[in-house]
Amino acid sequence: MIKTLNFILVCTSLVGLVGVYALKFHVEDTASAKSALERQIERQQASLSLLEAEWAYLNQPTHVAPIIARHNEVLMLQPTKPTQFAAIDSLPMRPVVQLDTTALDVLFESLESGVDPIEQLIEASENGTAL
Amino acid sequence: MALLSEGAATIALDGARKSRGNLTKARIRWVILALLIVFGTVAGRLIQLGWVVTDTTIEGQARDIITASRPALLDRNGLEMAVDIRVPSLYAEPRRIIDVEEAVQKLRTVLPELDADWLRKRLTGDKGFVWVKRELTPAIEDAIFALGLPGFDFVQESKRFYPGGKEASHILGATNIDNQGIAGIEKYMDDQDVALLQSLGLARGNDLTPVNLSIDLRVQHVLYQQLSDSLVRYKAIAAAGAMMDIKTGEIIGMVSLPDYDPNNPQSAFEDFMGKKNQRFNRVTSGIYELGSTFKTVTMAAALDSGKVKITDTFDARYGVRFGRFTIDDFHGKHRVLTLPEVFKYSSNIGTIKAMQQMGKEDFRAFLTKVGFDTQVTIELPEKRLPTIPERFSEIVAATSSFGHGLSISPMHMLRAVAAFANDGNMVTPTLFKRSEEEARKLYTPVISSRTSAQMRYLMRLNALEGSGTRMNKEAAGYRAGGKTGTAEKVVGGQYSANKTLTVFSSAFPLDNPRYAMIIMVDEPQKENAQSGNTAGWNAGEITGRVVAQVAPMLGISPDFNEMLDSNLVPVEIR
Numbered sequence: 164m165i166k167t168l169n170f171i172l173v174c175t176s177l178v179g180l181v182g183v184y185a186l187k188f189h190v191e192d193t194a195s196a197k198s199a200l201e202r203q204i205e206r207q208q209a210s211l212s213l214l215e216a217e218w219a220y221l222n223q224p225t226h227v228a229p230i231i232a233r234h235n236e237v238l239m240l241q242p243t244k245p246t247q248f249a250a251i252d253s254l255p256m257r258p259v260v261q262l263d264t265t266a267l268d269v270l271f272e273s274l275e276s277g278v279d280p281i282e283q284l285i286e287a288s289e290n291g292t293a294l
Numbered sequence: 295m296a297l298l299s300e301g302a303a304t305i306a307l308d309g310a311r312k313s314r315g316n317l318t319k320a321r322i323r324w325v326i327l328a329l330l331i332v333f334g335t336v337a338g339r340l341i342q343l344g345w346v347v348t349d350t351t352i353e354g355q356a357r358d359i360i361t362a363s364r365p366a367l368l369d370r371n372g373l374e375m376a377v378d379i380r381v382p383s384l385y386a387e388p389r390r391i392i393d394v395e396e397a398v399q400k401l402r403t404v405l406p407e408l409d410a411d412w413l414r415k416r417l418t419g420d421k422g423f424v425w426v427k428r429e430l431t432p433a434i435e436d437a438i439f440a441l442g443l444p445g446f447d448f449v450q451e452s453k454r455f456y457p458g459g460k461e462a463s464h465i466l467g468a469t470n471i472d473n474q475g476i477a478g479i480e481k482y483m484d485d486q487d488v489a490l491l492q493s494l495g496l497a498r499g500n501d502l503t504p505v506n507l508s509i510d511l512r513v514q515h516v517l518y519q520q521l522s523d524s525l526v527r528y529k530a531i532a533a534a535g536a537m538m539d540i541k542t543g544e545i546i547g548m549v550s551l552p553d554y555d556p557n558n559p560q561s562a563f564e565d566f567m568g569k570k571n572q573r574f575n576r577v578t579s580g581i582y583e584l585g586s587t588f589k590t591v592t593m594a595a596a597l598d599s600g601k602v603k604i605t606d607t608f609d610a611r612y613g614v615r616f617g618r619f620t621i622d623d624f625h626g627k628h629r630v631l632t633l634p635e636v637f638k639y640s641s642n643i644g645t646i647k648a649m650q651q652m653g654k655e656d657f658r659a660f661l662t663k664v665g666f667d668t669q670v671t672i673e674l675p676e677k678r679l680p681t682i683p684e685r686f687s688e689i690v691a692a693t694s695s696f697g698h699g700l701s702i703s704p705m706h707m708l709r710a711v712a713a714f715a716n717d718g719n720m721v722t723p724t725l726f727k728r729s730e731e732e733a734r735k736l737y738t739p740v741i742s743s744r745t746s747a748q749m750r751y752l753m754r755l756n757a758l759e760g761s762g763t764r765m766n767k768e769a770a771g772y773r774a775g776g777k778t779g780t781a782e783k784v785v786g787g788q789y790s791a792n793k794t795l796t797v798f799s800s801a802f803p804l805d806n807p808r809y810a811m812i813i814m815v816d817e818p819q820k821e822n823a824q825s826g827n828t829a830g831w832n833a834g835e836i837t838g839r840v841v842a843q844v845a846p847m848l849g850i851s852p853d854f855n856e857m858l859d860s861n862l863v864p865v866e867i868r
Contacts (some may be wrong), residue, residue: 205450207433209380219374221458224515242843245771245852 363452364473364480366504367466369511370544372726376466376480376556378473379455382435382448383428387535388421390445395542397443401426402438415582417773428471454480456556458511461518461729464550464575465509465674465725468559476559479507479725484675506727508544513537516843517547520836521813525551528818528832531567534576534704534811535836537844540712540801543721545672546809546848546867557596564571577708579676581701585829586640587797587812587827588697593637594714594749595660596648605866606651607632608644616689621646624780634867637752638760641777646692654691661694664710664720664740666702671722680706697779704812707799708744710740711776712810715750715801717743751862754804758859761830765798768838771852772845774857776800776811776837778829783817793817796829798837803850805858 220226231240273280367376391397394417398410405427416424428451430438454469456462467478475481483505521533536548544760554562554573566572574580596602610631613622623641636644649657661667661682669677679700683690693699705723713720718741721733741749753775757766761778779797782789796818801810818832825831845852 195593203833205380206432209450211380212379214376215374216379216455216457219377222373223458223461224439224511225461228515245769245842246854248852250848265829287558294687 300504330648359760364454364469364475364483367479367547368504368506369509369514370506370546371510372506373511374457375462375507375509375511376456378452380475381431381453383451384426384430384435384438384446386417386424386426387445387447388417388419388424388748391417392444394418397445400437400441400443401446404434404441420746450855454556458514459557460553460555462509462511462514462548463553463556463562464577464676465507465514465545465548466556467556467674468556468562470559477676478556478674479561481675485675487784494570508539508542508546508725509548510546510847512593512847513547513844514549516840516847517549520840520843521549521551524815524832524836526785527821528815528827530815530818530832532572532576532816533814533836534580535811535840536577536704536708537809537811537840538708538712538723540716540721540807540810541730541738542728543712543723544728545707545723545725547844548577550574550580575674576674576704576816577812578670578672578674578703578705579678581678581680581703582795582797582814583698583701583781583784584704584707584797584799584814585697585779585795586778587777587799588700589640589645589695589779590714590749590753590777590799591661591664591707591710592649592657592695593633594710594741594745595657596652597633597748598660598718598745599656601652601656602633602648603866604633604864606648608636608647610636610641610643610647612643614643614646614692616692619689632867634752634755637777638756640761642696645695649695654686654688657691657695658686661700664706664713666700666706666710670703670705670709672705673725678703697781704797704814707797708810708812711799711801711812712839713740713808714746715753715804715810718746718748747862748864750775750801750804750807751864753801754859754862757800760797761828762800762834764830765800765834765838765841768835769802769841769845770853772802772841772850773804773853774800774802774837774841775804778834780828794827796827796833798829798833800837800841801833802841802845803853804862808850809848811837811840813840 231238270280313801325497355479363378364376366374366378367374372433384805388399393413397417398413400784401413401686402410408427413426426446438446439448452473454473456466463478465478467482468476470476475484494656505865507630517537521535524530524533532551534550537546538544539546552566552573562573563571564573597604607630610623610626611628613620621642623639623643625639627635627641631639631641633644633648635641636648666680666682669679680700682694682700682702686694690699709720711725718739719737720740721736721738753848754773755775756762756777757775762774762776765774765776776799779793779799781797782791783793783795784790785793794817796815797812798814799810799812801807813833815829815832815836818827820827821831
């Protein structure tokens with residue numbers, strides 16, 4: 164009775180020993196993986212911040228203006244003069260076209276009654292060429 | 295006695311088994327004692343270790359303060375003005391270094407600029423943390439890492455970077471190597487108490503909300519270009535200028551030259567043209583006699599007092615005498631002038647008479663009202679108190695009315711002119727974004743809206759017919775107007791005729807004013823033989839060129855309709 168109990172206890176402690184050591188090494192591995200990842204994140208954040216700074220620098224008027232000055236032979240850019248501005252309101256309206264309403268009325272009436280004056284014209288010209 | 299002798303006899307009579315049992319008990323006691331001592335030692339050591347406080351500071355500073363980042367600063371349209379970059383910094387733990395000599399030798403192959411003796415001294419000892427070299431490049435970091443030295447490591451520090459370089463130096467300020475603000479907005483943000491920092495989203499941590507400033511980088515650029523140009527064109531020794539949204543009090547642009555590079559804060563202490571301490575912010579921390587520009591203030595005071603009307607006339611035939619002194623006009627007309635003519639011809643005599651008609655006490659009180667007695671409230675630590683005499687004598691009041699004998703900062707003048715254009719409502723300037731609604735709560739009325747309308751007329755009149763015509767030619771169509779000022783500088787206790795400070799304070803578009811501007815040029819020379827060196831020729835022209843360039847950016851379209859100008863004329867003199 165006491166022998167089996169001892170045997171079980173020894174086995175349990177052996178399993179416990181192996182388990183704890185395994186856990187310890189596993190944690191150490193995880194910790195080093197974690198610090199490696201942290202290091203990687205830190206480096207990526209660093210390079211990201213550098214890229215963002217560069218982007219900001221490239222967008223500055225201080226950076227863009229000299230480029231324009233350098234290439235102005237091709238670009239030919241000049242500051243806009245006040246006289247070159249205009250508002251939509253100051254554009255003249257389209258000239259008013261007087262529609263010949265009576266002629267249109269006649270056209271619509273003849274179309275309604277089944278006579279197409281354009282078709283008649285085409286037919287007449289075809290007949291003319293045939294003749 | 296018999297009992298005692300019997301007891302002694304019992305010891306001798308102990309059996310072998312019993313005596314062995316006693317011996318075992320004694321042994322067990324010894325073992326228990328030994329175990330207690332061992333475990334006691336272990337427990338004691340554990341408690342001792344538990345009490346040890348590890349030093350996590352970096353040479354006296356908490357690690358998170360050093361690695362803390364600052365919020366990015368953006369202009370009003372979201373363009374970056376200041377950003378944080380992460381840079382590696384090399385530190386050593388001397389107590390973990392095995393071979394100091396080897397470490398010194400190897401480190402100097404990568405960082406040859408380090409002094410060997412200095413490095414040796416630094417790495418020897420029992421310290422937990424010493425900086426070796428801060429703010430390195432990633433390439434150097436890799437090279438040092440490859441050396442495989444024990445006891446060395448890197449911290450990713452935050453370093454401030456100003457992509458615009460010099461352009462907004464006086465607004466942004468600078469930070470030191472520990473990323474703490476030492477000037478400008480950067481210092482202001484650090485000086486604020488925690489509650490305000492949090493309300494702005496500036497609390498220390500990783501997730502920092504970027505802060506929008508009121509500056510428009512495009513306007514700032516134009517202002518900077520034009521003022522830099524003025525140093526060359528007019529051979530001036532310094533120039534400064536600022537522009538403000540009169541409705542919200544937001545500063546749209548602010549430049550002071552000579553300046554420094556915030557990426558290299560030491561440059562702020564460099565000499566400029568052989569002179570020391572020239573690179574300060576002239577807009578807020580310089581005070582000047584602003585000359586005739588001050589007549590705008592005098593006229594506003596006189597008209598608002600009710601004792602002077604826009605229809606009044608002033609006898610400017612003879613100079614005003616104060617004992618031995620006679621004050622005369624620079625461009626003397628020597629006739630009776632109407633009030634608008636006094637302003638247009640910048641008549642000293644007329645201005646003094648208008649001031650006298652109002653009363654010098656009222657004039658002095660008005661200067662207090664427009665805030666010329668105190669510092670301007672703005673988010674910059676660099677400010678200076680104006681010098682205005684507490685009480686005006688007759689002659690001091692007279693010279694003050696045309697801007698001599700009292701010194702204010704250009705920012706004071708800008709705020710006052712903005713108030714005169716903004717229906718008489720004065721608002722504190724700010725470098726942070728502010729809506730018109732918020733600004734309205736801060737309005738302090740300084741003149742009536744009727745006087746404001748008259749001031750707008752006078753300012754525009756000066757651009758059309760007076761000393762501002764050169765400005766108006768450059769900024770045609772944008773209805774700008776303002777007042778010139780050419781102040782003689784005091785050299786060796788006397789006013790000098792050829793060393794002048796020229797100023798132009800203006801507002802535009804005057805039919806519906808939105809922006810106020812002040813431009814100041816120090817000791818300008820004639821551009822060429824045909825030109826003059828009074829304010830209209832330099833500060834005025836600069837103003838005109840700036841207006842012509844920035845107005846379209848700010849959504850103000852040119853309008854050549856003459857009705858706009860004639861509408862500005864007050865009913866009384868139409």
